[in-house]
Amino acid sequence: MVEKKWFIGVDLGGTTIKLAFINYYGEIQHKWEIPTDKSEEGRHITTHIARALDDKMEELGLPNSHFIGIGMGAPGFIEMETGFIYHAVNIGWRDFPLKDKLEMETGLPVIIDNDANIAALGEMWRGAGDGARDLLCVTLGTGVGGGIISGGEIIHGTNGMAGEIGHITSIVDGGVQCNCGKKGCLETIASATGVVRTALETMDEHPEGSLHKISGEITARDVFDAYRAGDAHATEVVNFTTSHLGLAIANLANALNPSKIVIGGGVSKAGDTLLLPLKEEFDKFALPRVKEGADFAIATLGNDAGVIGGAWLVKTKLMQKS
Amino acid sequence: MVEKKWFIGVDLGGTTIKLAFINYYGEIQHKWEIPTDKSEEGRHITTHIARALDDKMEELGLPNSHFIGIGMGAPGFIEMETGFIYHAVNIGWRDFPLKDKLEMETGLPVIIDNDANIAALGEMWRGAGDGARDLLCVTLGTGVGGGIISGGEIIHGTNGMAGEIGHITSIVDGGVQCNCGKKGCLETIASATGVVRTALETMDEHPEGSLHKISGEITARDVFDAYRAGDAHATEVVNFTTSHLGLAIANLANALNPSKIVIGGGVSKAGDTLLLPLKEEFDKFALPRVKEGADFAIATLGNDAGVIGGAWLVKTKLMQKS
Numbered sequence: 001m002v003e004k005k006w007f008i009g010v011d012l013g014g015t016t017i018k019l020a021f022i023n024y025y026g027e028i029q030h031k032w033e034i035p036t037d038k039s040e041e042g043r044h045i046t047t048h049i050a051r052a053l054d055d056k057m058e059e060l061g062l063p064n065s066h067f068i069g070i071g072m073g074a075p076g077f078i079e080m081e082t083g084f085i086y087h088a089v090n091i092g093w094r095d096f097p098l099k100d101k102l103e104m105e106t107g108l109p110v111i112i113d114n115d116a117n118i119a120a121l122g123e124m125w126r127g128a129g130d131g132a133r134d135l136l137c138v139t140l141g142t143g144v145g146g147g148i149i150s151g152g153e154i155i156h157g158t159n160g161m162a163g164e165i166g167h168i169t170s171i172v173d174g175g176v177q178c179n180c181g182k183k184g185c186l187e188t189i190a191s192a193t194g195v196v197r198t199a200l201e202t203m204d205e206h207p208e209g210s211l212h213k214i215s216g217e218i219t220a221r222d223v224f225d226a227y228r229a230g231d232a233h234a235t236e237v238v239n240f241t242t243s244h245l246g247l248a249i250a251n252l253a254n255a256l257n258p259s260k261i262v263i264g265g266g267v268s269k270a271g272d273t274l275l276l277p278l279k280e281e282f283d284k285f286a287l288p289r290v291k292e293g294a295d296f297a298i299a300t301l302g303n304d305a306g307v308i309g310g311a312w313l314v315k316t317k318l319m320q321k322s
Numbered sequence: 323m324v325e326k327k328w329f330i331g332v333d334l335g336g337t338t339i340k341l342a343f344i345n346y347y348g349e350i351q352h353k354w355e356i357p358t359d360k361s362e363e364g365r366h367i368t369t370h371i372a373r374a375l376d377d378k379m380e381e382l383g384l385p386n387s388h389f390i391g392i393g394m395g396a397p398g399f400i401e402m403e404t405g406f407i408y409h410a411v412n413i414g415w416r417d418f419p420l421k422d423k424l425e426m427e428t429g430l431p432v433i434i435d436n437d438a439n440i441a442a443l444g445e446m447w448r449g450a451g452d453g454a455r456d457l458l459c460v461t462l463g464t465g466v467g468g469g470i471i472s473g474g475e476i477i478h479g480t481n482g483m484a485g486e487i488g489h490i491t492s493i494v495d496g497g498v499q500c501n502c503g504k505k506g507c508l509e510t511i512a513s514a515t516g517v518v519r520t521a522l523e524t525m526d527e528h529p530e531g532s533l534h535k536i537s538g539e540i541t542a543r544d545v546f547d548a549y550r551a552g553d554a555h556a557t558e559v560v561n562f563t564t565s566h567l568g569l570a571i572a573n574l575a576n577a578l579n580p581s582k583i584v585i586g587g588g589v590s591k592a593g594d595t596l597l598l599p600l601k602e603e604f605d606k607f608a609l610p611r612v613k614e615g616a617d618f619a620i621a622t623l624g625n626d627a628g629v630i631g632g633a634w635l636v637k638t639k640l641m642q643k644s
């Protein structure tokens with residue numbers, strides 16, 4: 001009975017590796033984390049994952065054969081078909097055969113995808129996507145990431161770069177320098193970092209603003225809290241952020257016609273305080289039928305999105321082979 | 323021998339209907355046109371198509387069984403799975419069961435898609451796409467249309483609206499009114515109409531410009547010809563056009579990571595005179611790896627793209643059923 005078997009989801013981040021055993025219906029049975037060991041260009045990572053999985057299987061008294069396979073999300077430039085990592089700056093990998101190594105060390109079939117993509121798949125399966133098969137996921141964290149799903153499948157593009165919506169150019173002239181080398185990227189505006197920067201740059205224009213009363217460093221959350229409380233400065237910052245984000249999402253939606261637009265990442269914790277002004281801007285720039293077709297939702301799975309998306313890949317891509 | 327059978331491509335336009343018999347390898351065997359009869363809300367169109375096909379089959383002495391099916395492109399809002407047309411303004415159809423009607427009248431299986439989409443499929447199969455499976459097609463004609471192909475499949479979106487890249491907002495404040503109801507759409511700038519409008523609006527600023535010497539109405543072609551000849555006014559117009567078009571395509575490419583960007587439609591006849599400044603602008607705004615992955619090309623099939631794309635749909639979607 002294949003429905004009794006479990007999937008393994010692995011989500012590799014720069015600080016921790018999230019692992020989970022997940023059942024046929026996408027329910028997490030066990031989850032835990034291990035630290036990401038970046039020493040020696042990340043060469044020990046696959047061994048650490050294999051050991052962590054073996055230890056947990058032993059603890060639970062489950063054989064390897066109880067698992068269909070491993071679905072893993074990783075950062076960096078990935079060749080999807082071979083699970084080969086060209087370059088993962090945060091980890092230290094360069095030309096790293098991740099899939100082959102992890103298969104060798106675990107004895108299980110492995111499928112790899114980009115971390116933003118598997119998070120999008122997780123939200124599609126068990127989160128805010130609610131089964132929608134045409135999904136645009138936007139993650140507003142330290143940076144701005146994205147995952148685009150069309151007809152239930154991730155759009156990878158020709159060399160795995162699809163979904164880089166953080167690098168849509170929002171400000172053509174005079175934008176802030178972005179990590180990617182360009183200027184004025186959406187990421188420089190709509191990430192948590194961008195929201196804080198916009199606030200800090202305009203502090204002097206609002207000497208009475210409530211953000212001056214924050215002790216310590218201002219966070220994106222402070223900005224949204226002040227906006228909710230009616231602060232004029234924070235309102236300007238939120239309007240600036242949502243106008244650029246709403247325009248970029250509407251332009252994408254006119255091209256992709258998604259049924260669901262899921263906003264995740266730290267900034268999305270603002271909930272409706274973010275969604276309402278964002279939707280207002282989106283509505284200005286989306287075609288009527290595109291607008292009708294698209295619902296906005298805040299991501300619901302948080303840090304579990306990646307491991308659940310990994311399990312979805314195992315279920316949909318590896319099941320036939322097992 | 324299924325390879326000996328032919329496909330039928332039909333491309334419905336507001337003035338003419340293009341029809342073609344196409345072989346297994348996408349080579350046109352016979353092609354001809356009939357006028358589009360829009361009388362009585364277009365109710366006679368399917369009968370006219372059926373009769374045109376029957377006449378040609380009789381002329382050639384070919385039975386119905388020589389054909390696998392019909393792939394047809396139509397304008398308007400289409401439900402792809404059922405081939406039902408919600409609304410096709412140019413034709414007069416409203417709630418028109420195109421697929422069912424045409425199947426009834428021809429006795430052949432029919433598959434319907436949007437006209438911009440089948441043109442993109444045609445270019446992918448036999449034209450400038452050159453087999454690339456991640457394709458962004460941009461048609462610069464009276465309007466600006468688009469077809470997005472990912473992994474060899476058209477992206478339709480949740481209600482068939484995907485690919486409406488003409489309605490990406492290029493000018494947020496003070497743009498020209500677009501037919502869609504919004505302002506500042508890419509279509510108002512990069513269509514033939516848009517290029518001409520930009521030129522006309524700036525004629526007075528260039529009293530010495532060569533466009534003043536054109537007798538009759540100025541066309542987009544005149545603008546590109548004057549640009550090639552070094553006219554300062556035309557250079558301004560082309561720079562304005564390509565900067566907005568290049569930015570919009572780069573932003574889409576950052577999200578979709580296409581391997582091929584095919585530019586078609588009347589404006590594309592300018593060839594390298596359009597492509598070179600366009601690529602320059604694109605390169606400013608595309609991520610390095612996105613840039614590396616993407617080749618620009620001018621569409622090569624012209625008016626045949628639609629019927630060939632229709633044949634591709636028959637080959638890939640109807641063959642199994644026949």
